[in-house]
Amino acid sequence: MEIDPFIFRLSIFILSIFIGYYVVWSVTPSLHTPLMSVTNAISSVIIVGAIIAALAGTSESVFSISSIFGFLAIILAAINIGGFLVTQRMLQMYKKKKDKNK
Amino acid sequence: MEIDPFIFRLSIFILSIFIGYYVVWSVTPSLHTPLMSVTNAISSVIIVGAIIAALAGTSESVFSISSIFGFLAIILAAINIGGFLVTQRMLQMYKKKKDKNK
């Protein structure tokens, strides 16, 4: 009677697709550029896989062929995390009228 | 390393809450009454539990005390499924101008 965890993951996947669908429609068009940069930034969560791969080496061989790919992926994903800062810079610029004279 | 299925169910639950949140905001206000009736109708899916409870009796004792509650729940939930028909009747009435002279 045990259900395969894959099915749960599939459910999570499908439900998240719906959320993505709705979330975008609710974003105001003037923030579409930050939207692109923030969705890009959150995809750097792939770093989770990169860390696992990099740490898979043993104490003797830190840089096995597979962990090297992990380390490279860590750098790439970490650069991408900078996307949050880009977004922050952009969002910081959106101001209402009253703040104008600050 | 196995993850408890409860956590998956919790994920499904939380993600569905987000979907419910977004879905309602996207419903046009003129359909708020059908919305209430259709959300009510879909909650009759509780009938799934009712059927399991009702079928739990053995061949000798179809009507054990627990299965009786199941049978009662089946009736209640089945009545509630009528909510889809109510919704259908309501929605059938919403017409565009061009259909008016039909």
Next chain:
Amino acid sequence: MISANLSAIFYLISGVLFILALRGLSSPDTSRQGNYFGIAGMIIAIVVTFLSIGNLSSSLVYVIIFLLIGGAIGAFIAFRIPMTAMPELVAGFHSLVGLAAVFVAIAAFLNPEAFNLGIVGRIKLASLVEMSIGAAVGAITFSGSIIAFLKLRGIMSGSPITFSGQHLLNLLLGIGVFVLIFYLCKTQSVNVFWTVIIISFLVGVLLIIPIGGADMPVVISMLNSYSGWAAAGIGFTLENTALIITGALVGSSGAILSYIMCKAMNRSFISVILGGFGADSASDNTKEKKDQKPVKSGNAEDAAFLMKNASSVIIVPGYGMAVAQAQHALREMVDKLKKNDIKVTYAIHPVAGRMPGHMNVLLAEANVPYDEVFELEDINNDFANSDVAFVIGANDVTNPVAKTDPKSPIFGMPVLDVEKCKSVLFVKRSLSPGYAGIDNELFYKDNTLMLFADAKKMTEDIVKNLD
């Protein structure tokens, strides 16, 4: 018999179909299709449940019989119910879901083996917590919805029932339920379980009686939300994805809908739930004013004359139209006006009537095309350029006091700016206030003509005079 995996996939599909059902409501065009998705989801869930149970004992026949009985009753109600009875119908249906949740929880408690939850007296802790929450919330939903139903149906008075210490009592009972559930987990005692359910029934009653009849729409929606959480609780117990998805969906959507309603009335959700609104109306104050100020009143002939000579008319329906069932007559009147090349549109306030979308359903019933019907924000600027506002059975939703008097209970609620029209016609039976119990200064304005009569009768008379 199908495997647990396969049935899990089908339950997921049925959950997704329910999501699509709600999604369809984003426009009237797609809504019917959405409803079919919902029906399909329900059929899949039921069929899969049958298929996933291995030993289909002889009970199966009975299950199908009871299913058909229930379905027949449901269909009968669905076809017979008049559109005006929607609010109480929804309340009544919620009570069924709530009670069904309670029954399923009881069945699971008495026969946990059937659900794979352990054995009697040794039910898994998590399951026990889930099923008692499901049962408690279900019980509250049931008894609360019954009270709401009785109030809406007019069997019970709509006025709030309050007594001192009420909120404290509710709080204590609520805590009591939690303590009992905790105790239940330790003892697994049947009696404690029953007590939880009975106290929850009581809480449901006590929660709803202080809320005034006119606040019922918020309450219905809130109870809808509760029924969802109850279903989700049962879903966790039964480890059923379809129930969990649906429960969460209904739970959160109901909560958001009550929030939207409260916002449209500019009242806080808390103030609605604590109740008492509509009890201490400012009616003395109102009466006083009423006697002092002069009012222009007219008859059907005057109204017909005014509208015939207008080039644009905006119809503002309200609760009174629903009471009088005037929508068909109204539609006839509008048809006549249109034949005279007068532009007619309908302006709907989000909380006009006694249910969100109430007016839209009634107008749709009278065959008014939905593209002639506008929401407040889309039409409010048009009053200034229109000749006549025909306000039929609406009151609070036109009251300018919401814009001007910060002390008024409806202050801050967006209202329809009917006073900007060249002339305003008010169809109602008297000068008495609407649901909020506050006087409407528009009645005394120069450009207002009161048409004192039942909305349906008056509209029919106007129709005659338009020939």
Next chain:
Amino acid sequence: MISANLSAIFYLISGVLFILALRGLSSPDTSRQGNYFGIAGMIIAIVVTFLSIGNLSSSLVYVIIFLLIGGAIGAFIAFRIPMTAMPELVAGFHSLVGLAAVFVAIAAFLNPEAFNLGIVGRIKLASLVEMSIGAAVGAITFSGSIIAFLKLRGIMSGSPITFSGQHLLNLLLGIGVFVLIFYLCKTQSVNVFWTVIIISFLVGVLLIIPIGGADMPVVISMLNSYSGWAAAGIGFTLENTALIITGALVGSSGAILSYIMCKAMNRSFISVILGGFGADSASDNTKEKKDQKPVKSGNAEDAAFLMKNASSVIIVPGYGMAVAQAQHALREMVDKLKKNDIKVTYAIHPVAGRMPGHMNVLLAEANVPYDEVFELEDINNDFANSDVAFVIGANDVTNPVAKTDPKSPIFGMPVLDVEKCKSVLFVKRSLSPGYAGIDNELFYKDNTLMLFADAKKMTEDIVKNLD
């Protein structure tokens, strides 16, 4: 080391935080908070990953070093990048995600034990499928984004590169990837795995080269979507909830965003993807017209005079403003106008510029408050009541041919009705057409004054003349 259950919960939390990050973007007020949610989600995911790995081998130091190196590079780029380079930055960042996905998939393929996926040569079938899909989509994302980056950066020509049989080739290669993945599942061969990745790189290049530079925004968003699906594929392989949620979120949101863009341009998604748009511009036709018709052109003084005497001005920025970096000068000009009690607002077309929301970011950079900036549907009716439309570097988005000529490539795209203003000022360098390559008849209208110059220079001159 924390248990698998606990880390699963934390990954769920991080997924929810990402949802909240996107939700925040529904208004500028909540957007900054949303971004913090996103950062928090990322930190949680990273920390939990460290905690959930038991034997923190000596590699840990290196991991942290590489993390910091990457982070420092990212931060450096983030602070140095000019706002105008946003489109290529996003494209460049996508390529990183794509390549990271490929690398993780390779690592998993070479060392499946580390991920609990079986042993080399005997990887679980499901995992193998998931990781090869992840790798293939990741590779397409990587090479496609590189091409998009090169085109946007101007390193590669923006014009579409087409050859006959292109679509057939793409189709065959696509089918090839599927066949190879199937084959991979049977053989578990390393070489086949590498081949899948290499062909996918090729597909990525071939997919993007036929698409014109100006269609890149749709492409970026589409690649964003791809990077999401790749991440989700890896998420399934690693059985990681945060990755699955994020991947699905990014995948579907990117897809919807490209759909929204295509709709705003009134083009089908398919036509964008098949490419070739902008190659065979109707420029001959355009040139012909240009020589025939008379055009009124003016200088900064004329423009300043016209605007000084107006009571309301609407600014319509377009791609040319971005090219010229004229937003700061524009802001100065508007300030001067406002000091003269002239009402100034900004009208933004959904596809003005080369990226959705492009103009909004640039105006925000120049400190224009966002409540003075309006979307097309909110301001389009105001042109009729305004004196001057100041069109700066915009062209297609004002072209009335979209409303009148069914044969035009932009027919049906909603456009800003600038021609309804009393007078229209066009700041651009020549009469050459915009991105769509079609002539704009507004240039030849009586109430149009062309201001031929670089947008920044012209605006600065106007500012001087306003004193």
